[in-house]
Amino acid sequence: MTSAVRVSCGLYKMVLLTYPRDFRLRFGSEMATTFSDQICAEWKHNGLPGVARVWRSAVGEVLSVAVPLRLRSPIVIATSLSLLLSTALFMTVFHAMTHVCNGEQFTDSAGARRFPNLTRCDGLSARDDMR
Amino acid sequence: MPTAANRVPDDMQHLLPLTPAVFFILFALADGEKHGYAIMQSVSRISDNQFRMGPGTLYTTIQRLLDLDLIEETESAGGQSDHENRRRYYKLTRTGKTILAADISRMESVVRLAREKKLVPKTSE
Numbered sequence: 001m002t003s004a005v006r007v008s009c010g011l012y013k014m015v016l017l018t019y020p021r022d023f024r025l026r027f028g029s030e031m032a033t034t035f036s037d038q039i040c041a042e043w044k045h046n047g048l049p050g051v052a053r054v055w056r057s058a059v060g061e062v063l064s065v066a067v068p069l070r071l072r073s074p075i076v077i078a079t080s081l082s083l084l085l086s087t088a089l090f091m092t093v094f095h096a097m098t099h100v101c102n103g104e105q106f107t108d109s110a111g112a113r114r115f116p117n118l119t120r121c122d123g124l125s126a127r128d129d130m131r
Numbered sequence: 132m133p134t135a136a137n138r139v140p141d142d143m144q145h146l147l148p149l150t151p152a153v154f155f156i157l158f159a160l161a162d163g164e165k166h167g168y169a170i171m172q173s174v175s176r177i178s179d180n181q182f183r184m185g186p187g188t189l190y191t192t193i194q195r196l197l198d199l200d201l202i203e204e205t206e207s208a209g210g211q212s213d214h215e216n217r218r219r220y221y222k223l224t225r226t227g228k229t230i231l232a233a234d235i236s237r238m239e240s241v242v243r244l245a246r247e248k249k250l251v252p253k254t255s256e
């Protein structure tokens with residue numbers, strides 16, 4: 001077995017970590033064996049382009065197979081939902097705070113020009129600022 | 132006369148038509164038990180290299196087919212090497228054969244209709 005094939009097989013064992021634990025325990029060693037057979041055959045018949053094609057497919061399967069399998073787990077669903085909700089809450093608070101800050105700036109600068117008679121909390125009118 | 136589709140259990144009817152991955156795996160196993168890599172090679176050959184699947188797609192589909200009792204693991208002993216020992220062999224169950232026959236029968240009907248509508252050329256039989 002050449003070093004390229006050996007490295008590929010070692011790397012694929014790491015790729016297998018993206019699959020759920022139960023699935024990996026049941027089919028992990030078979031998947032590694034099948035991948036090794038595939039890589040050996042491609043290396044023998046098509047060389048590096050063949051190995052690259054197998055890898056492209058394996059990486060594609062992480063997105064099309066491993067991630068959806070992971071997303072089926074209730075723990076992952078709960079974690080993803082809580083992360084999404086926290087992010088949404090943070091964005092809402094951040095958005096609201098930004099608006100409040102912009103509102104203050106509005107009365108201080110642009111507001112001063114547009115509403116010169118507006119009386120501020122410090123007792124001075126915006127017109128006083130413009131003088 | 133009962134058609135192949137009629138013999139499919141009611142709780143399996145929703146599987147028809149079969150997805151390409153399920154169809155090709157069942158089709159590959161139709162001529163006897165095979166291990167994962169042999170299934171992959173067979174699928175590649177019977178689909179004329181049009182349908183290729185990696186280990187991820189293959190084994191998630193195998194898991195589904197095992198859960199549905201369409202295929203089963205066989206007791207075949209592996210070879211001498213550790214590599215061979217890690218292989219598991221799969222074969223069609225009776226339900227698996229029925230489902231495959233039903234899907235092929237469905238395809239036949241489609242092809243017959245297509246011929247009647249002159250959508251595909253008639254082959255000399």
